[in-house]
Amino acid sequence: MPSRAVPYLKAVVHLLCLxxxxxxxxxxxxGSLAAQADPVNFITHFTGNWALxxxxxxxxxxxxxxxxxxxxxxxxxxxxxGLYAFFYATxxxxxxxxxxxxxxxxxxxxxxxxxxxxxxxxxxxxxxPTMLDDLxxxxxxxxxxxxxTILLALAVTSPLRVLRAMGGKSWQRLHxxxxxxGAAACIHFWWLVxxxxxxxxKDTAVLAVLLLARVVYLVVKRVRKRGAPVAVQQAV
Amino acid sequence: xxxxxxxxHEIASSEITPKDxxxxxxxxxxxxxxxxxxxxxxxxxxxxAHALSPxxxxxxxxxxxxxxxxxxxxxxxxxxFYEYGEDKSDPAKNAGKLHLRPWTVKxxxxxxxxxxxxxxxxxxxxxxxxxxxxxxxxxxxxxxxPWDGYPLGELIKFIDPLPSAKFVQFISLEDSHVMxxxxxxxxxxxxxxxxxxxxxxxxxxxxxSYGETLANQQGAPIRVIVPWKYGFKSAKSIxxxxxxxxxPRTTWNDMASDEYGxxxxxxxxxxxxxxxxAHERLLNTNSFLPKTVPTLxxxxxxxQVAQMYAGMDLRRNY
Numbered sequence: 176m177p178s179r180a181v182p183y184l185k186a187v188v189h190l191l192c193l194x195x196x197x198x199x200x201x202x203x204x205x206g207s208l209a210a211q212a213d214p215v216n217f218i219t220h221f222t223g224n225w226a227l228x229x230x231x232x233x234x235x236x237x238x239x240x241x242x243x244x245x246x247x248x249x250x251x252x253x254x255x256x257g258l259y260a261f262f263y264a265t266x267x268x269x270x271x272x273x274x275x276x277x278x279x280x281x282x283x284x285x286x287x288x289x290x291x292x293x294x295x296x297x298x299x300x301x302x303x304p305t306m307l308d309d310l311x312x313x314x315x316x317x318x319x320x321x322x323x324t325i326l327l328a329l330a331v332t333s334p335l336r337v338l339r340a341m342g343g344k345s346w347q348r349l350h351x352x353x354x355x356x357g358a359a360a361c362i363h364f365w366w367l368v369x370x371x372x373x374x375x376x377k378d379t380a381v382l383a384v385l386l387l388a389r390v391v392y393l394v395v396k397r398v399r400k401r402g403a404p405v406a407v408q409q410a411v
Numbered sequence: 412x413x414x415x416x417x418x419x420h421e422i423a424s425s426e427i428t429p430k431d432x433x434x435x436x437x438x439x440x441x442x443x444x445x446x447x448x449x450x451x452x453x454x455x456x457x458x459x460a461h462a463l464s465p466x467x468x469x470x471x472x473x474x475x476x477x478x479x480x481x482x483x484x485x486x487x488x489x490x491x492f493y494e495y496g497e498d499k500s501d502p503a504k505n506a507g508k509l510h511l512r513p514w515t516v517k518x519x520x521x522x523x524x525x526x527x528x529x530x531x532x533x534x535x536x537x538x539x540x541x542x543x544x545x546x547x548x549x550x551x552x553x554x555x556x557p558w559d560g561y562p563l564g565e566l567i568k569f570i571d572p573l574p575s576a577k578f579v580q581f582i583s584l585e586d587s588h589v590m591x592x593x594x595x596x597x598x599x600x601x602x603x604x605x606x607x608x609x610x611x612x613x614x615x616x617x618x619x620s621y622g623e624t625l626a627n628q629q630g631a632p633i634r635v636i637v638p639w640k641y642g643f644k645s646a647k648s649i650x651x652x653x654x655x656x657x658x659p660r661t662t663w664n665d666m667a668s669d670e671y672g673x674x675x676x677x678x679x680x681x682x683x684x685x686x687x688x689a690h691e692r693l694l695n696t697n698s699f700l701p702k703t704v705p706t707l708x709x710x711x712x713x714x715q716v717a718q719m720y721a722g723m724d725l726r727r728n729y
Contacts, residue, residue, distance in 0.1 A: 212489030
């Protein structure tokens with residue numbers, strides 16, 4: 176892949192990552208979102224799924240790149256896909272805060288229109304205890320918020336300038352937390368489904384393969400490193 | 412509103428497989444399957460496609476005046492019917508394969524005489540009332556649905572169970588030829604009620620909704636509706652009714668007893684471990700914005716049912 180093609184390809188990946196959002200907006204626009212039996216439930220699952228899928232896609236970049244030297248350019252898409260995963264995870268969190276918690280959007284909007292600029296905040300304060308209670312009592316919400324917090328930290332430190340300021344080593348150490356975020360996202364999924372429901376299996380299996388690929392890579396690399404001098408000795 | 416046209420779903424009566432032929436076919440097929448462990452035999456299953464047909468219903472005093480009725484399309488596209496898949500949109504996609512006739516309900520256990528009742532006889536036994544009930548799912552959403560049926564108590568009086576019968580168990584259809592039956596749940600689906608709950612005039616033996624026969628994904632052709640309990644207590648596509656003296660096995664209680672109690676009365680003060688039951692999303696509008704309302708004790712039916720639980724600790728007996 177010549178480097179000149181990368182900017183064009185980036186535009187394509189941007190569009191691809193925005194397709195789910197555009198799809199959702201289109202459902203809203205043409206009324207089929209409202210025709211859904213439970214639009215809030217749909218939006219929650221939709222944004223949650225895409226956050227997880229993009230996170231998995233992001234985690235797939237490195238193992239795929241390692242398959243062959245000619246795929247090295249793939250690494251240039253890692254930050255972007257990761258940021259989109261964070262973007263959908265944020266939409267997912269906002270869905271919980273604004274649509275799931277009982278937050279009164281019509282009143283907040285009416286307040287704004289009437290010039291009460293603090294009305295959205297007042298409404299948020301009304302549902303705040305419910306959300307706090309949820310957070311205290313429910314482990315799937317805790318682990319979900321934990322995953323989002325990691326993604327937030329990675330997103331904030333994603334600009335090159337921050338990388339330089341932090342130094343490559345500590346930056347990388349922090350960004351290895353993406354594995355934890357992936358695991359936390361899958362655990363969030365498992366803890367929220369009913370007993371007996373196996374839906375999160377596929378995503379969990381993909382995550383396991385992607386993490387295992389890294390372990391295998393490290394082991395192979397280490398064996399080769401250790402093996403190399405021996406081979407040289409024998410050759411001599 | 413009834414949309415009905417002569418289309419591919421309608422089958423001339425001349426084309427319906429006679430019952431005896433069908434039975435003979437089933438028997439031979441079963442012995443064949445047992446003998447050779449055959450696959451792909453399902454393609455030969457005789458099927459009767461099903462279109463909703465109107466029911467003759469009489470209005471009742473049971474209405475929900477302060478809440479709009481859920482649009483029919485929503486009630487029939489959002490169903491928890493795990494036999495047809497785990498997603499709430501799966502049953503509407505997959506339940507078309509269910510054949511509704513012949514259909515019998517076996518009555519067994521502590522009864523004077525075990526019976527096998529034909530669905531059409533059960534349906535014709537009493538006039539069909541239309542009752543608009545609040546329907547509260549354990550997942551904290553709710554609908555307002557006109558159900559068509561008659562009190563289960565009427566049928567139980569006819570069945571005449573022995574005095575030793577203290578509970579009723581409902582067993583749903585388990586048929587891998589027409590159902591997905593996902594792993595992880597032990598089929599058939601079973602639910603149950605205490606005898607006084609089953610006899611409560613609110614408990615509706617249900618054949619239809621919105622003035623039509625039940626859609627397959629709603630648990631056609633026969634189910635119960637227990638409006639003061641979470642939706643999963645209202646067993647669908649019932650094939651057996653068993654009278655027993657001990658609290659019977661119920662599916663979700665088996666799966667996760669800390670989340671789903673035997674009683675499972677709607678109760679805003681007892682949380683589900685994974686979410687609060689204090690509020691519910693009322694799905695009765697055509698807006699995408701949620702309507703969150705406080706959940707009512709016994710789903711608002713306390714006047715009719717609370718006395719059955721007098722003296723019981725409902726926090727423990729959730």
